[in-house]
Amino acid sequence: MLQILEELEIGPVPSEENCAQAGDENYQKKARAECRAYARQVERHYPAPEGANVQVKRFPHDFGCYFEVAISGPAEWVHEVEEDPKRALRNWDEQARSALGLEKIEP
Numbered sequence: 001m002l003q004i005l006e007e008l009e010i011g012p013v014p015s016e017e018n019c020a021q022a023g024d025e026n027y028q029k030k031a032r033a034e035c036r037a038y039a040r041q042v043e044r045h046y047p048a049p050e051g052a053n054v055q056v057k058r059f060p061h062d063f064g065c066y067f068e069v070a071i072s073g074p075a076e077w078v079h080e081v082e083e084d085p086k087r088a089l090r091n092w093d094e095q096a097r098s099a100l101g102l103e104k105i106e107p
Contacts, residue, residue, distance in 0.1 A: 007072035008082060010055065013038050016090045021068045031067040032056065037096040039069045044095065045088035046081045047073055 052073025
């Protein structure tokens with residue numbers, strides 16, 4: 001059976017969070033840290049099936065470069081991550097907040 005593979009850039013951070021801006025001081029360091037934390041968050045909530053990949057990608061920009069998290073793998077998994085039915089990729093989860101040194105959100 002032929003498996004359809006897809007690739008998609010899903011952004012540098014969860015959809016409702018602010019991210020480092022290209023051109024800002026220490027942008028590359030901050031952006032890479034945010035992307036790594038987001039990639040790990042994706043993997044925690046939507047474990048990558050065999051043959052799938054979650055990675056940080058670098059793209060050219062007028063200010064040098066910018067970074068995003070990209071996913072690739074079976075189309076079904078890529079679409080699930082994109083649609084985020086668990087609503088787990090809107091905000092930083094506790095582990096990501098800790099990794100980034102952000103304040104804990106009290107319930």
